[in-house]
Amino acid sequence: GIQVEQSPPDLILQEGANSTLRCNFSDSVNNLQWFHQNPWGQLINLFYIPSGTKQNGRLSATTVATERYSLLYISSSQTTDSGVYFCAVETDYGQNFVFGPGTRLSVLP
Amino acid sequence: SAVISQKPSRDICQRGTSLTIQCQVDSQVTMMFWYRQQPGQSLTLIATANQGSEATYESGFVIDKFPISRPNLTFSTLTVSNMSPEDSSIYLCSADRGNTGELFFGEGSRLTVL
Numbered sequence: 001g002i003q004v005e006q007s008p009p010d011l012i013l014q015e016g017a018n019s020t021l022r023c024n025f026s027d028s029v030n031n032l033q034w035f036h037q038n039p040w041g042q043l044i045n046l047f048y049i050p051s052g053t054k055q056n057g058r059l060s061a062t063t064v065a066t067e068r069y070s071l072l073y074i075s076s077s078q079t080t081d082s083g084v085y086f087c088a089v090e091t092d093y094g095q096n097f098v099f100g101p102g103t104r105l106s107v108l109p
Numbered sequence: 110s111a112v113i114s115q116k117p118s119r120d121i122c123q124r125g126t127s128l129t130i131q132c133q134v135d136s137q138v139t140m141m142f143w144y145r146q147q148p149g150q151s152l153t154l155i156a157t158a159n160q161g162s163e164a165t166y167e168s169g170f171v172i173d174k175f176p177i178s179r180p181n182l183t184f185s186t187l188t189v190s191n192m193s194p195e196d197s198s199i200y201l202c203s204a205d206r207g208n209t210g211e212l213f214f215g216e217g218s219r220l221t222v223l
Contacts, residue, residue, distance in 0.1 A: 031210045041146075041199055043214040086151065090210065096142065096167075097203075097212055099152040 002027045002091050004100035012106045013077050021072040021103045023087035031090040031097070032063050034072050038083045046072070046085075077107045113215035115202050121221045122192050129188045130218045132202030137182035140205035142212070143175070147198045155200075158185040192222045 003026040013019055023032070034046040047054050047061040049070065054061050058077075063070040074081055084102040091098075112135040122128050132141065141158040155175055156164040164177035179185045189196055202215040 033212060035214075041217050041219065043201065043217070045211070045213060048209065048211040088152075088212065096154055096157060098154070101151050 002029070002089060002098055004087065004089055004098055006085075006087060006100040006103050008103060009101065010104045010106075012108065015077060015079060015107055015109050017077050017107075018073070018075045019077060019105070021074070021085050021105075023070040023072070023089075023100055025068050025070075025089050027068070028092050029065060029068075029089040030092040032065075032070055033088050033097070034061055034070070035086045035088065036081075036083050037086065037102075043086075074105075077105075079107045079109055081105060082107050113202055113204055113213055115215035115218050117218055118216060119219040119221075121223060123223055124193055126192055127188055127190045128192065128220065129186050130200055130202070132185045132187070132215055134183045134204050138204040139182070141179060141185045142203045142205075143177065143185070143187045144201045144203060144214075145198045146201060146217070152201065155187070189220065192220075194222045196220060197222045 005024045007022045031050050033048050036044045049061045049063045051063050051065045058075045060073045084104050086099050086102045088097045088099045114133050116131045143155040144152040145155050146152045154167050155170045156166040158164050158177050158179040160179045174190050176188045199217045199219050201217045203212050
């Protein structure tokens with residue numbers, strides 16, 4: 001099945017800093033989503049982005065499907081951005097959403 | 110967007126018992142999914158809950174251990190049977206929005222097995 005990798009595995013930032021999280025996948029995908037899991041365990045949808053670029057406030061994401069990667073940009077980070085960021089992909093041969101291992105982000109005040 | 114609620118939100122269970130988790134979506138959805146998240150790990154798909162037919166299980170998960178019901182287009186249950194401490198996890202219900210394929214999640218059910 002498809003392999004999904006995320007980097008870096010852990011990231012510590014000072015409040016106000018910017019960061020880029022990466023998701024690589026090993027096969028063609030139909031769908032790709034970015035999620036934020038907050039410290040209470042709730043999964044929050046950030047972006048549904050099988051291709052192209054989207055922005056939502058301080059966050060933006062870019063997926064280059066032909067090169068099999070996606071990037072999540074966080075600007076002016078806040079302590080509430082702390083948690084784990086997951087990308088999940090769905091292949092075009094029908095495999096259900098497969099999650100990457102996640103990037104654990106800690107934003108320090 | 111679909112709102113998904115799960116019950117219970119957390120529970121502490123004794124070894125050998127079974128627990129049923131309920132998932133309610135506020136609108137009709139075609140696909141519902143159950144995921145498991147073991148401590149410190151990512152999410153792993155357990156099964157796809159199909160309305161009107163048996164669930165489709167992923168490799169490593171079996172119906173006897175994780176029976177699933179899907180009686181209609183807004184509701185599903187997952188039972189964790191004959192629990193052991195290794196079943197201590199967060200169990201998450203999710204639903205596909207249909208045409209867009211975007212996945213939404215419930216709040217999760219955190220199970221601790223003693």
